[in-house]
Amino acid sequence: MSRHAIRIEGGRAVLAARVARDAHTEPDTTELERLAEAAGYDPVGSVTQRRREDPGTWLGRGKAETLTERAAETDADAVLVDGGLTPGQYANLLDRLPAGTELVDRYRLVLGIFAAGSADRRAALQVEAATLRYELPRLRQATEESLLNEATEKGSPVLDAERRVDRIETKLAALADEAAERREERRAAGLGLVALAGYTNAGKTTLLHRLADGMSVEEAGGTAGHDDAPDSTPVADDLFVTLETTTRRGSLGGRPAVFTDTVGLLDGVPHDLVESFGTTLSAVSGADVPVLVVDASDPVDRVREKVRVSLDALDVADPVVALNKVDALEPGALDARRDVVADLLDGGEGVPVSARDGTGVDRLRRAVAARLPTDRATFRLPNAPETESFLAWVRERGACEVTYEGEWVAAEFVARPAVVAEARGRAPTE
Ligand SMILES: Nc1nc2c(ncn2[C@@H]2O[C@H](COP(=O)(O)OP(=O)(O)OP(=O)(O)O)[C@@H](O)[C@H]2O)c(=O)[nH]1
Numbered sequence: 001m002s003r004h005a006i007r008i009e010g011g012r013a014v015l016a017a018r019v020a021r022d023a024h025t026e027p028d029t030t031e032l033e034r035l036a037e038a039a040g041y042d043p044v045g046s047v048t049q050r051r052r053e054d055p056g057t058w059l060g061r062g063k064a065e066t067l068t069e070r071a072a073e074t075d076a077d078a079v080l081v082d083g084g085l086t087p088g089q090y091a092n093l094l095d096r097l098p099a100g101t102e103l104v105d106r107y108r109l110v111l112g113i114f115a116a117g118s119a120d121r122r123a124a125l126q127v128e129a130a131t132l133r134y135e136l137p138r139l140r141q142a143t144e145e146s147l148l149n150e151a152t153e154k155g156s157p158v159l160d161a162e163r164r165v166d167r168i169e170t171k172l173a174a175l176a177d178e179a180a181e182r183r184e185e186r187r188a189a190g191l192g193l194v195a196l197a198g199y200t201n202a203g204k205t206t207l208l209h210r211l212a213d214g215m216s217v218e219e220a221g222g223t224a225g226h227d228d229a230p231d232s233t234p235v236a237d238d239l240f241v242t243l244e245t246t247t248r249r250g251s252l253g254g255r256p257a258v259f260t261d262t263v264g265l266l267d268g269v270p271h272d273l274v275e276s277f278g279t280t281l282s283a284v285s286g287a288d289v290p291v292l293v294v295d296a297s298d299p300v301d302r303v304r305e306k307v308r309v310s311l312d313a314l315d316v317a318d319p320v321v322a323l324n325k326v327d328a329l330e331p332g333a334l335d336a337r338r339d340v341v342a343d344l345l346d347g348g349e350g351v352p353v354s355a356r357d358g359t360g361v362d363r364l365r366r367a368v369a370a371r372l373p374t375d376r377a378t379f380r381l382p383n384a385p386e387t388e389s390f391l392a393w394v395r396e397r398g399a400c401e402v403t404y405e406g407e408w409v410a411a412e413f414v415a416r417p418a419v420v421a422e423a424r425g426r427a428p429t430e
């Protein structure tokens with residue numbers, strides 16, 4: 001096989017994990033196992049170590065030998081490393097492994113999951129570019145200087161890859177502003193913009209199904225975007241089930257809204273890795289209300305860790321926090337999770353919910369609705385046909401309560417400030 005292939009191979013895998021000697025925990029391979037499975041590997045063994053990172057071989061030399069032995073004993077196809085390897089560490093470890101063993105770090109593993117799951121050409125292109133960017137320094141390291149110089153003149157794998165990355169990036173740049181434009185169109189149409197974000201497997205997609213109506217924005221027509229997937233958004237107990245953002249229509253407090261489901265975040269993976277992370281981050285920072293979905297059924301330390309990773313990745317100071325999966329919590333266990341949120345979000349409050357059974361979802365809706373940009377106006381309108389068409393316009397863009405009083409119609413309108421301003425200009429007069 002070529003180790004520069006976009007798709008990783010899958011097969012039997014030995015896992016390697018390490019924490020610093022002064023860490024409070026033992027190395028834990030649970031998350032790496034789940035990533036491995038999502039990428040098509042079957043974990044058959046592991047080697048763990050508590051010590052600082054070795055600059056040459058990531059694990060200490062002795063443990064690197066153990067890793068080699070373990071790979072040989074288990075007849076492994078691959079070694080998966082729970083961290084990022086520098087090009088040098090990659091080359092050194094690969095040298096030590098039995099010939100033909102694939103070496104994959106956490107970063108590369110996530111790229112592999114995205115490569116396998118990229119449904120459309122654009123997504124496939126961006127994963128290819130990210131993989132090439134990742135592979136290039138490793139390819140350079142593996143190619144001798146002299147050979148490299150000679151080959152530069154005639155074309156080489158390195159040069160070909162560099163050219164390909166340039167071409168792909170030019171194409172992707174042209175598409176980058178589209179999502180931002182669509183957000184502006186939706187705002188102009190009066191829609192509230194809500195984005196669900198959080199660590200992978202937190203329950204974002206399940207919560208989207210609870211909050212939004214069934215249809216994607218595209219199916220619903222109107223201010224449709226063009227890359228909103230019209231198909232169902234899958235939920236599963238795997239990591240990275242959602243690989244691109246999708247947007248669905250719904251309403252909040254009688255106001256029209258769109259809910260965007262985003263790609264899960266993960267510790268130790270740079271979130272400029274693939275464009276779908278970029279789209280995720282901009283969907284969240286460009287939303288009116290970012291909702292941080294947290295798996296509250298994790299142990300408290302994991303909850304803290306995942307919230308911290310999510311806040312670091314997302315450029316939002318003050319999201320609405322949904323403490324999800326409370327149906328799976330022991331009674332009394334919620335308080336410690338709330339404390340984590342209060343601590344990391346400067347007094348912020350988590351809303352306990354169960355996306356699975358619907359508990360707390362109405363309270364979450366109210367918390368989100370309260371954060372939408374809002375203005376209100378009261379109209380006294382003539383009871384006439386032009387008032388009916390005005391009211392139809394208004395009802396598409398906000399919440400409106402109407403009372404008929406003989407020759408007059410009273411309307412209470414709540415919507416985005418710009419929409420309320422426009423309504424004032426459109427309201428029929430006597
Ligand atoms: N017990 C319980 N399980 C839940 C709840 N919400 C989601 N889950 C489960 O958690 C798993 C992940 O749910 P998803 O909705 O796919 O999570 P996600 O955040 O979209 O995950 P990615 O797209 O992979 O990042 C699934 O097995 C869900 O059934 C909940 O409220 N309670």
Ligand SMILES: [Mg+2]
Nearest residue numbers: 204205241242
């Ligand atoms: Mg999802």
